[in-house]
Amino acid sequence: MGSEDDRGEGSSMGRDGCADVEAADSPGDALTWGGSTLRGLASIEDLVRWRDEVVGVHRRMILNASAVHDATHRGCDGDGSSAARPVALSALVTLLTAGFDRMRENGELAADTDPARLATSLAAALQGGSLLARASRDITQLEAALDLALSCVRSRSAG
DSSP: OOOGGGGOGGGGGGGTTOTTOOOOSSGGGGGOBOHHHHHTOOSHHHHHHHHHHHHHHHHHHHHOTTHHHHHHHHHOOSSSOOSSOBOOHHHHHHHHHHHHHHHHHTTSBOTTOOHHHHHHHHHHHHHHHHHHHHHHTOTHHHHHHHHHHHHHHHHTBOO
């Protein structure tokens, strides 16, 4: 059985003075980074930048157990801005859905694209890939999962 102490340093981020830090739903959800990038998601290029940010944070976390704490503090520079902060899984799906909806509206995704379904698929790839990467200490597991999910998004491209 796990306890709140099992969550690690990422669970106390709201107390570090950073503005609008979103708490994770569970310990695994603390690994869904990149909310600031997703808030402006409007293109596949934005999605690729988010993927690269997530992989970079996970790489540091896998290589160094204290990277969650370090990345959190690097993400807060005292003015409340963030480059990489954890986003709860439910917030991740909401941000992705809104981004895919914008991409559909601006013609980047096909008109019959289901933004919520794409968002759920990408969130599942992130969570599954993250679990595999941490268990194997091999970041290529996460890269493969996210890249496959991105290819699904690209397949919905309009044009």
